[in-house]
Amino acid sequence: MKLGIYGGSFDPVHLGHLLVAQAAVEELGLEKLFFIPTAQSPFKPDAKPAPDAVRLQLLRLALAGKSNCEIDDQEIRRGGTSYTIDTLRDYAKRFPGAELFYLIGADNAAKLNEWRKANELAALAEFVVVPRPGATGNSSALNFPAPFRGRALKGFPFGVSSSQIRARVEKKLPVENLVPPAVAEAICAAKLYI
Numbered sequence: 518m519k520l521g522i523y524g525g526s527f528d529p530v531h532l533g534h535l536l537v538a539q540a541a542v543e544e545l546g547l548e549k550l551f552f553i554p555t556a557q558s559p560f561k562p563d564a565k566p567a568p569d570a571v572r573l574q575l576l577r578l579a580l581a582g583k584s585n586c587e588i589d590d591q592e593i594r595r596g597g598t599s600y601t602i603d604t605l606r607d608y609a610k611r612f613p614g615a616e617l618f619y620l621i622g623a624d625n626a627a628k629l630n631e632w633r634k635a636n637e638l639a640a641l642a643e644f645v646v647v648p649r650p651g652a653t654g655n656s657s658a659l660n661f662p663a664p665f666r667g668r669a670l671k672g673f674p675f676g677v678s679s680s681q682i683r684a685r686v687e688k689k690l691p692v693e694n695l696v697p698p699a700v701a702e703a704i705c706a707a708k709l710y711i
Contacts, residue, residue: 518544518614519616519646520549520550520551520615521542521547521617521618521619522548522550522551522605522642522676523537523538523541523552523620524554524599524604525554526564528683529567529709530552530572531631531679532675532677532696533676535697536646536674537673538583539673540670540671540672541620541645544671548585550586551587551588552580552586552587553591554569554573554590554591556592556593556597556598557599558711559600560600569593574698575700576588578697578699578703579696581698584690587706590683591604601619602633602638602641605617605619606637608641617641618642619642619644620644621645621647623649623669624646626660627660629644630662632661635665636664640664640709643668644666645669647695648670648673648674682696685710686711
């Protein structure tokens, strides 16, 4: 069994996230990809994301009808700072024998040995770099520190970020082509990010 794990703040979830999910499922042959919204990123300790219930609702809207994707709110339920090691331990316990693939941004690959319990992390999952626009997706060019193993997805890089979407909403600029239609409606209806 091949399972993907995609952690992030998803504040808000956008089309770039969904394109990454599609590429991961197709290229890695995943049976399921789990979206795991973080409670609090250790890399963004001062960030104040939208309320957990709101981010979960936006993910539900974005993933409606996608049978190969599922939301796992364990990091939100745990609360506090979200550490990947806790989540990967849970998956290794729940799915013994499964191949685990953890999706990360390209900027994180070289710093994996600085993550909490790095050696155990490296043993639990293969790390998969999400391509950035203009990147080649050549895994031989990636800089995974020992003992980590990994590869890069080939497609579909999409040049948008959640922070750009929040800034556009704050400036009353349209986001309809950057997020799924139901997510755009929910952001507008809830007056998020203004």
